[in-house]
Amino acid sequence: MAKKVLPQVVTVPQSLYRSLRGKYFIGYADNLTFGKGTSAWARLYNPPHSGVKLFVNVWTVTDVTTTPFRAQFWFNAKAPGTPTNVRTTPTNTSLRPLPNSRVKLQLANKVKGDPVGGIKAFVRRAVARETLVEEEGGKIIIPPGGNFLVFLSNPETPKLVGRGRVAFGWWEEKIKD
Template sequence: MKPKQKGQNSQFIKAVEIPQELYQSLKGKYFVGYADELNFGKGTSTWARLYNPPNSGVNLHVNVWTVTDVSDSTFRAQFWFNATPSETPIDSEFVTPSNTAISPLPKPNIKLQYATNVLNEPTGGIKAFVRRAEPETTIVDVENGKFIFPPGGSFLVFLSNPETPDVVTSGRIAFGWWEAKI
């Protein structure tokens, strides 16, 4: 066995890389939630959004979104940035920090809101992209926090079924996000 020379290991730096999501969760800044029983069809649509209130003091970083459990109809999902929804939003009760080892549990500044059986598309903002899917298909994407919304901004997912408009159906929209203090 060859003896170590003085300073032989000094050129190496010990480092551990952790994913951004884990880092934010450890800080109590990562949240998950969903809106359930989002009914639409027969000329109506539905939506769910992450809304950053004007006085939140944080930027919203969208990490992941999921649309699931649309079982009776093909559907279209439109993704809107900073749009104004056509109906009065309801706050979802299904929101939690991902790190439940912190006491007391952190509370999000961001609101997960939704509306069902809406008649009109959102206004203002930007329709950033659109996805189409077959019944019983889950669509999901990991955005890695690259969708960033300041106070007053929002990320809205709008569901409709224009190819089968006479079919009544429902679905679920889920999100994962973190909040960065401004």
């Protein structure tokens, strides 16, 4: 009887596949400060003429050390305050030249008011020193001109100051004509 040969199959996680191609990026917004009537936020912003779709893979909210907090997650909202751009990096640092993200990681501290427009997609509440993390697997897809916003506040303890950070992992794919 002939020996049956089974084909060998390898499954590669989407994030590794995108990293190998130089399309996977990470970054974090550090030293976010909120409380005493203010909020803070971090977002992945896909500029209108980026030519790419943004696929959110993972997010974390961490190091909020002094107060219970609320994290609101918005799609394509206009956030209060003036954004500051934060450096990001490709996860595959063996490529030369290093790829640059077209998507921008931005933050704002001590802002007054709430996001406007867009969609508040979900909300998470946590106690101090608790880390929130979710692997989205690329299912959150943001077109050019849109954003994925994490809005931090502490409505249950508004007199306390909160500090923390938000981190993201994402990939970008060119929009096909």
